[in-house]
Amino acid sequence: MTGLGRDIVVGIDPVGEGRLPLAWAADEAQRRRLPLRLVLAVPPGHDTHDVDDTPGRTAMRRAGADRLEQACGWVRDRHPEVEVTTAALCNDASLRPPRQGADEWRAVGDPMEAALLAAAAKAGCPDQVVLRQTCPRFAEAPFDSLRKRMTTLHHLPDGNVLVCLKGAPETVLTSTVLTEPAELLDRARRQATLLAARGFRVLAVAGTELLVWDLPADEAEHGLKLLGLVAISDPPKAAAAATLAACREAGITPILITGDHPATAHAIAVRTGLVEGGDAGRVVTGPELAAGPDTDVTGIRVFARTDPQQKLDIVHAWRARGAVTAMTGDGVNDGPALRQADIGVAMGARGTEVARQAADLVLTDDELSTVVTAVEEGRRVYDNIRRFLVYAMAGGTAEVLVMLAGPLLGLPLPLRAGQILWINLLTHGLTGVAMGAEPVSPRTMHRPPRPPGQHILAAGVWQRLLVLAAAVTAVSLTAGVVARPMDLPWQSVLFLALLAAQLGVALGLRARLFTTQNLFLPASVAASALLATAALYVPALRSLLDTEPVGWSGTGLALAAALAAFVTARLMRGAFHRRA
Secondary structure (H helix, E strand, C coil), X not given: CCCCCCCCCCCCCCCCHHHHHHHHHHHHHHHCCXXXXXXXXXXXXXXXXXXXXXXXXXXXXXXXXXXXXXHHHHCHHHCHHHHHHHHHHCCCCXXXXXXXXXXXXXXXXXXXXXXXHHHHHHCCCCCHHHHHHHCCEEEEECCCCCCCEEEEEEECCCCCEEEEEEECHHHHCCCCCECCCHHHHHHHHHHHHHHHHCCEEEEEEEEEEECCCCCCHHHHCCCEEEEEEEEEECCCCCCHHHHHHHHHHCCCEEEEECCCCHHHHHXXXXXXXXXXXXXXXXXXXXXXXXXXXXXXXXXXXXXXXXXXHHHHHHHHHHHHXXXXXXXXXXXXXXXXXXXHCCEEEEECCCCCHHHHHHCCEEECCCCHHHHHHHHHHHHHHHHHXXXXXXXXXXXXXXXXXXXXXXXXXXXXXXXXXXXXXXXXXXXXXXXXHHHCCCCCCCCHHHCCCCCCCCCCCCXXXXXXXXXXXXXXXXXXXXXXXXXXXXXXCHHHHHHHHHHHHHHHXXXXXXXXXXXXXXXXXXHHHHHHHHHHHHXXXXXXHHHHHCCCCCHHHHXXXXXXXXXXXXXXXXXXXXXXXXXX
8 A cells, every 4th residue: 555654744744644543453453353464464455356265164163974874875784883983093183072161072183084083983983092092003195185085004903904095085986996896886976976066075985904014005095995975064154155245245256265076165155155056156176277277267266176286376367367365274285375375364273283374364263254354444444544644635735725825815924833733733633543443434345446556545535635625725715814804813713714624624524424433533623623712712822822812703714614624525525435
């Protein structure tokens, strides 16, 4: 934001008022429990694209698996405990008992693996500690985004070796991994697709026993038996659809990039309103991106089965179009994209350490709506900065113009140095600080974002600044010129009119004129008006500022100047907010 943090100096003005709204931003962020870095880091005028690895699923996933009975229809001899026990062994997560005074178990590690542990416990399987003691692991082939499966090897009490495997159905339900009839594999694939289309996250579980094994774990990924499918319910939060709708209203384009099954991704996207059904909700997979490198990814809203490099490529594509990207994620695979995005946002409660270290910001509540709230707060701060700059620079410019034009109208020395300092102190001090606390404008989150390269005084702001400066100058000089033939102390009348006109502008620029959310502003305007009157009637101030009482006639001229400036500001404010 060009020009932020610079002192605005017009005539004699030692205060860097441009920073005042930022001080209010810190206080407001603390009050609303928003990360201040998020409020100030989100470019409030050009928050255009939110690339979400898991939109709508921003709470800790449930530690349980749904549809287990139907999903385990492929279990031999109809014993689902065999399947879930295998899934519990092929697992790096753990469940911690409730703390004192709490009644909920805590998941440590990947939430999906924790859900498998909970399902195993509900199915009557031995405790996780007992399982690991009875069947100790001695080798593993960890999950990665390319293999999309995990394999572990365990010693059994009888001396044999147990092979446990779980992974994405399309990488497990193949003849190279399983020794199952083609008809059974086809049925399993259809069942996996049906479950995924309902929004479930589906895993295929396989295993076998070997007499002995001394090769790497990934070499054991063949000749296995299919134990079943597990469908894990990971539903969107109730507020997910409203949050994504708020994003679109604000000009933010939400995009889903996930490693889930394409049918799962589509079901979640439709359920949250991210896309519509039919062709408009087309899902593009990682293999499709790899097969067609020239695909325009900026026209796609849902991606599935993507690898870390493809997530990074999507972020690059949006940035190449000049968009500002915010990437949310929680996994290790999200790290490169989180670091490359303009704003990387990691989930604090369920995010991995890799994601938190790669991100610019960490959401402690894992709520995507916090990002939307921070965008709103950032826009509020930005609007208040622009409003203050218009107010302060218009007033400063008017002071300069009064000093230059006054002699041409027969006013030899329009204002003295002390009077100018008093005006600046009252208009840019209390009132300037109060303007930084103005509430959010009614349609802040219903307007499109501004272009990233737009100057802070662009979009007609500087033109309105000049109009207000000219109006304040005109009404102030008019008051002084009228006061002179009335045998009034014209210099004091001009002093009071110039100060009153600026205070009128401060009130006229309010987005919500009669709001009670920031009573500090009208109170500060009233206090400034009283201090201005004191400068005319308190002997010590009169001597210091070289002023005289102006009487009711002079006060009437000043009030007329304030009213004229207020009306002009209201007219300009309407045009300003339509284009801002």
